Amino acid sequence: MALVELSNVTKQFTKGEQTITPLDQIDLQIAEGEFVSLMGPSGSGKSTLLNLVSGIDRPDSGSIVIDGTDITQLSRGKLADWRAENLGYIFQTHNLIPVLTAYENVELPTLLLKQTSQQRARRVQLAMNAVGLGDRVNHYPRQLSGGQEQRVGIARAIVTHPKIVVADEPTGSLDLKTSRQIQKLLQDLNQQLGITMLMVTHDNEVASIATRQLLLNQGKFIDGHTSPSVRREGGEALG
Amino acid sequence: MLLPWEYGVRNLARRPIHSGLTLLALTTVILLIFVVVGFIRGLECSLTVSGDPNVTLVYSMTSEENIENSAISAQIPDLLSASMSATVKQFGIAHHSPELYLGTRVTMAEHSPGLGLVRGVTQSAPLVRRMVRITEGTWPQSGEVMVGKLAATKLGVPAEVLQIGNQIEMEGKSWKITGRFAAEGSSFESEIWCDLSDLQTATKRQDLSLVAMLLNDRMAASEVGLFCLERKDLELRAIRESEYYQTLQEHYRPVRILSWLIVGLVATAGIFAGLNLMYGALAGRIRELAMLQVLGYKRIAILVSVVQEGLVLASAASLIAGGFAICWVNGLSVRFTMGAFALRIDSLAIFVGCAIGLLLGVLGALPPALKALHASVAINLKAV
Numbered sequence: 001m002a003l004v005e006l007s008n009v010t011k012q013f014t015k016g017e018q019t020i021t022p023l024d025q026i027d028l029q030i031a032e033g034e035f036v037s038l039m040g041p042s043g044s045g046k047s048t049l050l051n052l053v054s055g056i057d058r059p060d061s062g063s064i065v066i067d068g069t070d071i072t073q074l075s076r077g078k079l080a081d082w083r084a085e086n087l088g089y090i091f092q093t094h095n096l097i098p099v100l101t102a103y104e105n106v107e108l109p110t111l112l113l114k115q116t117s118q119q120r121a122r123r124v125q126l127a128m129n130a131v132g133l134g135d136r137v138n139h140y141p142r143q144l145s146g147g148q149e150q151r152v153g154i155a156r157a158i159v160t161h162p163k164i165v166v167a168d169e170p171t172g173s174l175d176l177k178t179s180r181q182i183q184k185l186l187q188d189l190n191q192q193l194g195i196t197m198l199m200v201t202h203d204n205e206v207a208s209i210a211t212r213q214l215l216l217n218q219g220k221f222i223d224g225h226t227s228p229s230v231r232r233e234g235g236e237a238l239g
Numbered sequence: 240m241l242l243p244w245e246y247g248v249r250n251l252a253r254r255p256i257h258s259g260l261t262l263l264a265l266t267t268v269i270l271l272i273f274v275v276v277g278f279i280r281g282l283e284c285s286l287t288v289s290g291d292p293n294v295t296l297v298y299s300m301t302s303e304e305n306i307e308n309s310a311i312s313a314q315i316p317d318l319l320s321a322s323m324s325a326t327v328k329q330f331g332i333a334h335h336s337p338e339l340y341l342g343t344r345v346t347m348a349e350h351s352p353g354l355g356l357v358r359g360v361t362q363s364a365p366l367v368r369r370m371v372r373i374t375e376g377t378w379p380q381s382g383e384v385m386v387g388k389l390a391a392t393k394l395g396v397p398a399e400v401l402q403i404g405n406q407i408e409m410e411g412k413s414w415k416i417t418g419r420f421a422a423e424g425s426s427f428e429s430e431i432w433c434d435l436s437d438l439q440t441a442t443k444r445q446d447l448s449l450v451a452m453l454l455n456d457r458m459a460a461s462e463v464g465l466f467c468l469e470r471k472d473l474e475l476r477a478i479r480e481s482e483y484y485q486t487l488q489e490h491y492r493p494v495r496i497l498s499w500l501i502v503g504l505v506a507t508a509g510i511f512a513g514l515n516l517m518y519g520a521l522a523g524r525i526r527e528l529a530m531l532q533v534l535g536y537k538r539i540a541i542l543v544s545v546v547q548e549g550l551v552l553a554s555a556a557s558l559i560a561g562g563f564a565i566c567w568v569n570g571l572s573v574r575f576t577m578g579a580f581a582l583r584i585d586s587l588a589i590f591v592g593c594a595i596g597l598l599l600g601v602l603g604a605l606p607p608a609l610k611a612l613h614a615s616v617a618i619n620l621k622a623v
Contacts, residue, residue, distance in 0.1 A: 047617075048617075056532070056615075056620075057616075057617045080532065080535050080536065082535075083534070083535040084536075085535070087535075089530075089533045091530065091620070095526060095527065095530040097246065097527060099245075099250055099252065099253060100245070100246065100249070108243075111243065112534070112535045112536065156534075
């Protein structure tokens with residue numbers, strides 16, 4: 001059974017008199033431990049799909065079942081609880097809180113779990129070690145490089161041991177060298193810790209680290225399982 | 240689950256100059272509130288403590304409620320003493336105080352004249368005016384006066400001008416200050432007391448303004464009232480002193496209402512200061528607040544955290560303003576038509592000032608927080 005199962009999911013937006021359909025009756029299954037990358041031109045519905053899987057937006061129709069829970073049926077409060085326990089989110093720009101240290105930033109999601117302070121401390125330290133920043137816990141974001149900040153963002157996403165981690169262009173604001181380090185880190189987390197990942201990216205190279213690549217265009221998946229095919233079918237917007 | 244307390248506190252340090260200026264603005268607003276509430280409390284307390292419920296004032300029926308305009312015969316005290324059984328008597332001395340009370344121009348050396356309140360009294364006055372205590376010097380003899388604690392404020396001169404040994408001029412005569420007195424914050428403290436017969440001579444008057452009588456019990460006031468009603472020829476009127484000052488309180492009601500209105504207006508200005516801070520602070524943190532929601536924090540938790548920020552700032556402002564008010568505003572004397580009184584930063588004033596201060600923090604933070612949390616998380620995550 002798939003860990004993530006989207007069935008017949010449609011999402012529409014109304015802009016003035018115009019109705020936009022970023023996702024049009026799509027189906028998607030992601031198995032546990034799978035690393036799926038999602039590509040597509042701007043406005044193809046990638047971010048919308050990510051938001052729906054993250055439970056921060058709701059579809060107009062269809063169901064999204066994650067680890068047996070149809071998250072479209074949850075109330076706003078229950079959805080927040082569900083996110084705290086089951087979801088890790090890696091942002092394009094790390095979105096760290098500047099007034100909190102790296103440790104405190106990573107600890108934030110664990111405060112929502114029923115854990116003792118010792119358990120929390122252990123989890124935070126493990127997550128920081130996993131991203132190679134075990135010695136930077138007391139640094140504030142301003143004292144870290146862009147790559148280190150993104151690593152802290154990744155540590156924050158995995159610290160709760162979520163069922164799924166979603167990443168919204170995690171290397172989008174990094175230079176090439178740092179981007180490759182982050183790619184390697186994401187790959188390691190998937191392969192060594194078995195973390196299920198869904199990643200949106202514009203970059204073929206980044207997409208290639210995933211075990212499965214998907215291409216979205218005009219609200220529908222287009223067959224595409226390798227980076228070269230994505231580039232060919234995705235058109236000029238993919239670059 | 241709420242956000243860590245440190246998050247809200249440290250957020251205030253993100254824009255230190257802005258937070259500092261807002262703290263200054265809130266402190267000023269709360270201090271203004273303390274001053275106005277201190278004024279109201281001072282006025283109320285001065286009038287409340289001035290009225291002794293066991294003392295009844297007998298004065299002229301034609302003067303309405305202004306004792307300064309009253310003129311009654313000098314024989315009235317003896318007549319009352321002979322007719323009233325309810326007057327307190329000790330060692331054969333009736334506890335009643337014949338008094339001549341007037342507002343007059345008082346001139347002091349090297350200072351422009353001021354309008355002073357002068358009370359001519361006999362040595363029986365302290366038997367009736369039981370709150371009056373001589374704090375310095377001696378009881379005035381002929382050609383001498385003693386001045387109340389706030390008399391200098393009433394005259395608009397520094398306290399040193401009315402030091403013992405100094406001379407003042409009033410009613411065309413020079414008077415030497417021989418004593419100072421306090422009266423538990425009552426309106427007597429803004430008066431100048433001298434010998435009754437001396438004042439009568441100086442003013443060329445033989446009459447009195449009033450007789451203050453200390454009665455055995457509070458119900459005896461009606462006996463005095465009945466006497467005044469029966470002796471229509473004397474044209475007297477009796478009123479319990481506490482009721483007299485209660486009437487004055489009513490007289491100053493518009494002033495109190497206006498003062499509370501000022502408290503409201505100043506508080507409203509403070510709310511805008513708080514709003515300005517929080518709108519500015521949250522405008523740059525929309526994406527961060529959305530991120531917190533993505534992590535699983537509920538809107539109410541984020542709202543509480545933002546309100547915490549406003550409250551921390553407002554609490555700090557309340558503490559600073561409260562400390563300043565207690566140390567420097569409390570006891571400041573203010574000149575007023577009825578005399579002078581001291582600003583009073585009592586427990587009620589502190590409660591009102593701090594409560595309004597904290598309210599400023601909450602009301603200043605709520606609208607921007609609600610606005611920031613109102614839009615969808617997905618949209619806010621893209622906010623610049």
